[in-house]
Amino acid sequence: MSEQTLFKVTVDNIAIEVPAGTTILQAARQIGGAVAPPAMCYYSKLQGSGGKCRTCLVEVSKGSEKDPRPMPKLMASCRTTVMDGMEVKNITSEKVIDARAGIVEFLLLNHPLDCPICDQAGECHLQDLSFEHGKSSTRYEFQRRTFKKHDLGKHIQLHMTRCILCYRCVYVADQLTNQRAHGILDRGDHAEIATHIEKSLDNDFIGNVIDVCPVGALTDKTFRFKNRVWFLKPMDAHRDCPTCSGRVTLWNRGDEVFRVTARKDQWGEIEDTPEGKPGWICNTCRFDKKHAADWVIEGPREINRHSVIAQGHYAGNVGTTLPTETFKAVNDGRAPHLLMDIHHESEVNLPSIHLSEIAGPSHGTTFKQNSKNA
Ligand code: SF4
Numbered sequence: 001m002s003e004q005t006l007f008k009v010t011v012d013n014i015a016i017e018v019p020a021g022t023t024i025l026q027a028a029r030q031i032g033g034a035v036a037p038p039a040m041c042y043y044s045k046l047q048g049s050g051g052k053c054r055t056c057l058v059e060v061s062k063g064s065e066k067d068p069r070p071m072p073k074l075m076a077s078c079r080t081t082v083m084d085g086m087e088v089k090n091i092t093s094e095k096v097i098d099a100r101a102g103i104v105e106f107l108l109l110n111h112p113l114d115c116p117i118c119d120q121a122g123e124c125h126l127q128d129l130s131f132e133h134g135k136s137s138t139r140y141e142f143q144r145r146t147f148k149k150h151d152l153g154k155h156i157q158l159h160m161t162r163c164i165l166c167y168r169c170v171y172v173a174d175q176l177t178n179q180r181a182h183g184i185l186d187r188g189d190h191a192e193i194a195t196h197i198e199k200s201l202d203n204d205f206i207g208n209v210i211d212v213c214p215v216g217a218l219t220d221k222t223f224r225f226k227n228r229v230w231f232l233k234p235m236d237a238h239r240d241c242p243t244c245s246g247r248v249t250l251w252n253r254g255d256e257v258f259r260v261t262a263r264k265d266q267w268g269e270i271e272d273t274p275e276g277k278p279g280w281i282c283n284t285c286r287f288d289k290k291h292a293a294d295w296v297i298e299g300p301r302e303i304n305r306h307s308v309i310a311q312g313h314y315a316g317n318v319g320t321t322l323p324t325e326t327f328k329a330v331n332d333g334r335a336p337h338l339l340m341d342i343h344h345e346s347e348v349n350l351p352s353i354h355l356s357e358i359a360g361p362s363h364g365t366t367f368k369q370n371s372k373n374a
Pocket residue numbers: 162163164165166167168169170193209212213214215217218
């Protein structure tokens with residue numbers, strides 16, 4: 001058997017070797033942390049996904065060892081495969097940061113600012129992106145799009161005004177269920193998610209559209225408006241399910257189960273089962289098993305994604321683990337390239353400087369004076 005060809009690629013000055021055929025996004029995810037570009041439409045567990053939203057744009061400053069010319073335009077990292085010797089800039093590129101802010105503004109053109117009443121708030125990828133790159137106001141002066149309401153049945157609520165047309169839910173219906181009943185109708189600024197003639201989405205695994213939707217366009221009717229996610233305690237649980245893996249996250253308040261979702265990884269995607277298959281869950285587990293007695297509770301779930309729901313959960317509570325503070329652990333296993341001792345640069349932190357003894361706001365000369373007097 002021939003050996004796998006490995007390509008060396010550098011993302012934000014960090015080099016990694018990945019098999020030929022790996023996309024820039026996947027290579028950056030292997031490095032981890034902030035080096036990985038955001039992805040609103042790509043979903044590694046859905047074939048054909050990606051290439052729709054442009055949030056994952058990166059700058060390719062060197063095409064490859066053989067052809068070192070930079071790529072003339074920013075590239076969608078989820079759809080561009082690496083070449084040997086390629087050099088990529090993500091957060092180290094001003095062009096990328098600028099373009100991403102533009103994409104966020106574009107995605108928000110028609111998006112309602114209803115986070116305060118949206119069930120996705122706290123775990124919404126668009127909310128995180130707009131927090132990181134967005135502006136506090138809009139330049140858009142026209143009326144936002146409105147839609148005729150479509151009823152998708154008793155389990156799933158569609159808010160088309162929030163949809164960013166990422167196609168993930170369409171791929172879920174295509175790849176996981178027996179028959180797709182919804183899709184994107186029309187094109188351009190008329191495009192919308194709908195069933196052709198009012199149909200309910202009730203195929204066995206269709207509830208997974210809720211988990212893959214990066215925004216609050218598809219939400220769980222059995223959970224709607226019942227609670228904010230940051231008030232709930234995520235618990236890993238499982239049951240012996242004849243249809244799916246039965247491995248879920250329960251979102252509890254006290255003993256009450258408010259909602260059931262699949263388990264998600266640090267990229268906000270469905271986690272794999274121990275057998276290495278995507279842990280999609282069936283409608284019965286998601287919508288019908290809402291009693292703690294239905295489940296074997298494994299313990300608190302650690303939320304990996306940086307998000308408001310990861311804040312303040314469990315750290316230091318009884319039976320929980322405090323986050324590790326070492327640099328390597330919080331930096332996805334990477335050691336720092338450079339560490340500066342602040343004492344070489346400033347005397348602010350010297351134990352001999354007593355901040356309480358400094359009259360008024362302190363500045364550089366205060367410290368210089370104090371250290372001379374000391
Ligand atoms: S409803 Fe959600 S998952 Fe479906 S296309 Fe819109 S944003 Fe994507």
